[in-house]
Amino acid sequence: MNVAADIEARELSYAEAIREAMDVALASDERVILMGEDIGVYGGAFQVTGDLIDTYGPDRVIDTPISELGGAGVAVGAALTGLRPIFEFQFSDFATLAMEQIVNQAAKVRYMLGGAVSVPVVMRFPAGSGTGAAAQHSQSLEAWFAHVPGLKVVQPSTPHDAKGLLLAALEDPDPVMIFEHKLLYKMRGAVPEGHYTVPIGKAEIRREGVDVSIVATSIMVHKVLEAAEMLAGEGIEAEVIDLRTVRPLDRETVLASVRKTSRLVCVYEAVKTLGIGAEISAMVAESDAFDYLDAPIVRLGGAECPIPYNPELEKAAVPQVEDIIEAVRAQVKGRL
């Protein structure tokens, strides 16, 4: 279902794919600038910007001081006045310092001004756990942003989508928040060369199935696909939907799948309570697909605790392949 599957594609890592998207954008549009902490000679905390500074120089690949609120606000102001900034938060957790500019300014200024302006800013948020960096460097906060009208929020799960969604975000006149999972940065996959976009607002069916629909985001897509293969061995055919965009939701893709399978499991890394799975579940439960449901809607989300440091605890705090298998098994058990 890969929109560019027919184009000759090389394998790139997720981080390289993002870098390539930025490279394409910087090369083709003078208005594009990158901003963030240590994105210059350091290459970014996760080496996503890499050596772009060598090509585009410090005026377009701008190291910001450690000033998240101000930095994000500068990006918003620049976007309002003709530039196309891509602002990198070094860790998504530091967005807690910049919610004012993101939520009160970027998300609302167009509406508050009756449509007189647009804010074409892109913000990138390295998110998620698994790196042993503990509670202040491992959060998955995308649900906060998905609660805010005026923002668009995406969570690419593959190198292909990471590049395509970033290029789509850059073409989008509205603020787009991109949540990238840190553990995906090294993941490799086919990525077309040059310019292409992946539409914001469209989910992707990664695996077709008839017994249960599993809606997953970001890194969980891969865990779910792994679980789905194991489940297939037991005769359970799961349909796996990669949500890709968490605001706005692709209702139709999810609902059509649920109408087909009559069972829904949502899998996401963020804290379970009020994570994106809450919205998916509620959206389905209030739709006409409700009548097709043969079982309660199950959510697998992060544990109700901060992310712990100890590596085993850290794993225990977010859904793992075995948890998914177990949950799906329980879900389809009563299906006869």
Next chain:
Amino acid sequence: MNVAADIEARELSYAEAIREAMDVALASDERVILMGEDIGVYGGAFQVTGDLIDTYGPDRVIDTPISELGGAGVAVGAALTGLRPIFEFQFSDFATLAMEQIVNQAAKVRYMLGGAVSVPVVMRFPAGSGTGAAAQHSQSLEAWFAHVPGLKVVQPSTPHDAKGLLLAALEDPDPVMIFEHKLLYKMRGAVPEGHYTVPIGKAEIRREGVDVSIVATSIMVHKVLEAAEMLAGEGIEAEVIDLRTVRPLDRETVLASVRKTSRLVCVYEAVKTLGIGAEISAMVAESDAFDYLDAPIVRLGGAECPIPYNPELEKAAVPQVEDIIEAVRAQVKGRL
């Protein structure tokens, strides 16, 4: 069901009830201090602190500079070291400046330190629309906080509960976030004198009924009760649950009601997507109460836009009594 209904109670406004709670606390516990912008001689933007500074002086009723991040952080640091601060955000919208201290520090420090500390801080957030203050002064952001383990989050809907929950929050060793609806400040109701608490984590059934369960928060409780009276005239008996605490949820009260009525409507002012109704709906849809459901779960939440200025638009952006009546009618229509 009022825990103190048998005690002689005067009528106070919601704002007066909160002030009385603070007064009781300041009088009985030297460790209690108030912090916030213009809470001193000005009496608070909504006159909630009123004249407390006259009794307790500027060392305990502390005007802070316009420094929300720093102010909240000072409260967190003070709570860690022996004081019991009550920090007032002038408008809940300004919490966007302080999410770092609330979410990365207050909510997580106990866990990150393996239980070595507690953070007995109380934060008050005047929230909601209806005052003509537009998009940056009218938000309902409680769902963000309810997504964060480590925080407790309450939304009192009556003067009685406003006082009792604040006193409970002060006795609680963990950070408690209190969302107060600005339009409720002038609402009057019976309030017992002296010290009493309303338990954090317990919902309250405000009206019993058999046809549909309506879970509402804050000001919506009153709109729902009004709607319920009208619906009763049509023969629809709604059970109205005032959630009161949004983290942690009182699952049992909600589930028991749904098992009884087989129908659920959630009503809240925050933006519908990922507002608290999403969690209520998802919680029910994954519980055994799912099997009792005779209809899709309906959510009535705020429109997917910032709060507009024009008063008619402003009303159109949040659920009104007529919207509730209509939604409930549609919900129970097919009940025969």
Next chain:
Amino acid sequence: MADTSPDNIPFAISAYTPERLRGALRQMYLIRKFEEGAEDSYTRGLIHGTMHLSIGQEASAVGACIGLSETDKITSTHRGHGHSIAKGADVGRMFAEFFGKETGYCKGRGGSMHIADVGKGNLGANGIVGGGLPIAVGAALSAKRLETGAVTVCFFGDGANNEGAFHEALNMAAIWKLPVIFLCENNKYGMSMSTDRSTAVASIADRAVAYAMAGASVDGNDFSAVSEASEAAIARARAGEGPSLIEAVTYRWRGHSKSDRNRYRSKEEIAEWMACDPIPRMVQMLSDHGIIGAGDAARIEAEAEAEIVQGIAFAKESPAPALSDVTRDVYTKPAA
């Protein structure tokens, strides 16, 4: 009798043509009359919500903007009517916004706290204290990168100078040598908190040292003094010499907003400052130097008054927004 020897000619008299000076006086009257009209309209129930009047502060708004062209930008504050008018806004559309009408600057969505006039370079008032500071730096970054030659004047209050955004914005503007002027209208109070109590330094301009930035403190009720400091800062900005901080010491005659009971300042203090009204001082200067003759001031005032009357009439007659449009203009490009 003013000293009119060449040495003592005020800056403004030597710098501007008589026509521009009369235009400046006209703007000062227009601001005063606008605020009075707004107050009156509020009393008549035409205005929803709150408002922040700038009566007494006319010289700083007009003095800071006289050196700007339409390609130059400003960012404004909650107390922004004066800034809008000084940057050339139409008072009819301003009143229309105030009255929540579709013909208002924000189509009735923003109200007083969000009036903007992007075509004239006014990027908008802001409901968040300090919210405009990083945005102004972003506008200056755009100007520098896109080589537009534009200068940005960032208005903010003494209260805002204690926000973290102030620090981050000034630091970034300084390290990047951006063409931005931070114009602090120090009216001695942030709501009820006097600068003595809120701010560790006696003069906001003293803080320029922390950014190795040019800093100046001027009599904010003296049009000539404000314009002199502003022109010097504009020249520095245009020459690529970076940002400046100007403190214009002034006073607001009215309460902070409509709900202010004025308990934090004395009648005497207010009276003293009213005696120092910037408008008669401007009239005096212009007549001392022969820029206006007998009767000119009264005529200009009457014209301003007429413009206000007309503006209010336009606003009253204007249509209200359609309720069905409540979610219009949240996005420039609603998603797929």
Next chain:
Amino acid sequence: MADTSPDNIPFAISAYTPERLRGALRQMYLIRKFEEGAEDSYTRGLIHGTMHLSIGQEASAVGACIGLSETDKITSTHRGHGHSIAKGADVGRMFAEFFGKETGYCKGRGGSMHIADVGKGNLGANGIVGGGLPIAVGAALSAKRLETGAVTVCFFGDGANNEGAFHEALNMAAIWKLPVIFLCENNKYGMSMSTDRSTAVASIADRAVAYAMAGASVDGNDFSAVSEASEAAIARARAGEGPSLIEAVTYRWRGHSKSDRNRYRSKEEIAEWMACDPIPRMVQMLSDHGIIGAGDAARIEAEAEAEIVQGIAFAKESPAPALSDVTRDVYTKPAA
């Protein structure tokens, strides 16, 4: 040969007993050895996640803490091992935390970035740059209100000085005259960004002016100089004269963290600073003044080394947390 005439006796020699001075040297060795042990453990795969070593910065940690008692507090940073040891932490429990063990200071939940030792007055390291600044002010507010006499030393880096939290915290500490010392370890870089590029002023201490605060810049590799400035600040704090800002100019020998490729500074620069190692300078001063004799330094170093070896052994043997405890200690009082 050092000048030992009475006039030139270093502050530390005259201020402290030989025993305390030898204790300080011991702590400096312990910090150095701890960091080396951590590095070695990392290489052996015993440590998950990242770490920030303070090799080269031992004098500032120990010099700032020597004047504190256990009732005095510190707040620390991501680069906090030295601060912990200087405040009296046990290296065994520190290593245990590093290794994610239940015997660690945070029971394995926090890791290197969250080590705290509340009993000894160390309120904890912080993963958020600048996160500790307002918290330290809060601790000082508690000390003042509760009249404990305690002083709080707030460690932070040059990078943190551009956070809004710095500005807000210093302003509040100044206006309220709180007993807090802001100790900036200026190691010339915030990750890859040199202070030349990130900070508008040449010396962080210059920013004290913006808060009318005592400010001093000292050689941070000179134990005596750091302790002298710290003692003066502690005395001011205890006398009720308010806060101080001290800049200790120093250098980190290692990369920012384990993923640093060191592309932003030269080998020569590093070598120059290594030649200025604070430990031999301390040894020299102590032997010049007869505080230690031949062989003493080597013996103290060997003892420190042995303590580290023992600490690592303790940590290795310690039990890991139970996975079932993943949500323990989120709340002090789990809700009703």
